Amino acid sequence: MGLGMVKNPFFNIFGGMTQWLYQRFSALVLYFFVAYLLYHWLQIEEVSYASWTLFFGNFLNRFTVVFLFLVTFFHAWIGVQHVIEDYIKNPLLNRLVYYLLLFSMILQIIFLFLFLIGIKFYAAF
Amino acid sequence: MENKRPKNLNLFTIRLPFPAMVSILHRISGVILFILMPLLTIALYFSVQSESFFLHIYQFFYDSTLFKAFKLIMIWGIIHHLIAGTRHILLDLHFGIDLIIARFTSKIVLLLSFLISFIVWVWVW
Numbered sequence: 001m002g003l004g005m006v007k008n009p010f011f012n013i014f015g016g017m018t019q020w021l022y023q024r025f026s027a028l029v030l031y032f033f034v035a036y037l038l039y040h041w042l043q044i045e046e047v048s049y050a051s052w053t054l055f056f057g058n059f060l061n062r063f064t065v066v067f068l069f070l071v072t073f074f075h076a077w078i079g080v081q082h083v084i085e086d087y088i089k090n091p092l093l094n095r096l097v098y099y100l101l102l103f104s105m106i107l108q109i110i111f112l113f114l115f116l117i118g119i120k121f122y123a124a125f
Numbered sequence: 126m127e128n129k130r131p132k133n134l135n136l137f138t139i140r141l142p143f144p145a146m147v148s149i150l151h152r153i154s155g156v157i158l159f160i161l162m163p164l165l166t167i168a169l170y171f172s173v174q175s176e177s178f179f180l181h182i183y184q185f186f187y188d189s190t191l192f193k194a195f196k197l198i199m200i201w202g203i204i205h206h207l208i209a210g211t212r213h214i215l216l217d218l219h220f221g222i223d224l225i226i227a228r229f230t231s232k233i234v235l236l237l238s239f240l241i242s243f244i245v246w247v248w249v250w
Contacts, residue, residue, distance in 0.1 A: 024217065027210055034207060047183065049176040056173050069166060076159045083156055101159070108166040115170045 019078045026075035033068040066116045073105055143231040150235075151209040154202040161199055164192075193250075200245050205238040 056062050080101055088094040133139070141149070168186070171178045185192055212234050216222055221230050 024214060027214065031207075034203070049179040052179060053173055065169070072162075076155065076162070079152070079155050080159050083152060104163060108163055111166055111170040115173065120174055 023075055023078045026071050026078075029068075029071045030075060033072065036064065036068065062116050062118075066112045069112055070109070073109065077105065142228070143235065144227055147209050147212065147231045147234050150205055151213065154206040154209075157198060158202045158206060161195060161202075164195065196249065197242075197246055200249070201238070201242040204242050204245070205234075208234050208238045208241075 056065075081098070084094060084098050084101075088097055168182045172182050173179070186196075212221075212230055216227065221227055
C-alpha cells in the first residue's frame with residue numbers, strides 16, 4: 001500500500017495500524033459466520049413465518065446475525081476501497097462509485113439496526 | 126519525464142498463472158458478494174415485518190428464476206472467497222510459499238471451490 005492511498009476517517013478511528021491486519025482478523029470472525037449459517041441451514045425442517053419470527057424474536061439471535069453482518073461490512077469495505085483505488089482511474093468516477101457503495105452500505109447498516117431493535121415500518125401491510 | 130518503454134496491452138498474449146487466477150477471482154467474488162449484499166440485508170429486515178412480506182421474499186428466494194442465477198453466483202462467490210482467502214492467510218503465515226507448492230495449491234483451490242459449489246448447487250436447485 002502506497003502512502004496516502006486511502007485517506008478517510010473510517011481507518012483513522014482505528015489508528016495507524018494496517019488495514020491489512022484488520023482484514024485478516026475480520027476474515028477469521030467470518031469463518032464463524034459461515035459456520036453459523038451452515039449450522040442453522042442444516043437444521044431447517046420447514047420454513048414458515050411463524051418459525052422465522054420465533055427465531056428472530058429472540059434478541060440474541062438478532063444480535064448475532066447483525067453483528068456478523070457488521071463484521072462482513074468491515075471486512076468488505078477495506079477490500080472494496082482497494083478495488084476502487086486500483087481499477088477506477090477517472091477521479092470523478094472513482095469518487096462516484098466510492099460514495100454510491102458507501103451510501104448503499106450505510107443504508108443497509110441502518111436497516112440492520114432497525115431490524116435489531118425491532119422497529120416496524122410497515123405493520124399495516 | 127516521458128516514459129518511452131513499450132507497452133503490451135494485448136491481454137490475449139498475457140497468460141494468467143493459476144495463483145494469479147485465484148487471486149483475481151478472490152477479488153471478483155468479493156466485489157460480487159458486496160454488490161449482492163443488499164438482497165440479503167434488506168430482505169432480512171422486511172422478512173420480519175409482516176407475513177405477506179415474508180411470503181413474497183420466500184417466493185423470490187426459492188422460486189424466482191432471477192434469484193436462481195444470483196444464488197448460484199453467490200454460492201460460488203462465498204465458497205471461492207472462503208477457500209482462496211484461507212490459502213492467502215496461510216501464505217501470509219508463510220505456509221506453502223514455495224513456488225511449486227503455491228502453484229499446486231492454487232489449482233487445488235480452483236478445483237475445490239468449483240466442486241463444492243457444484244455439490245451445493247445441486248443441493249439447492
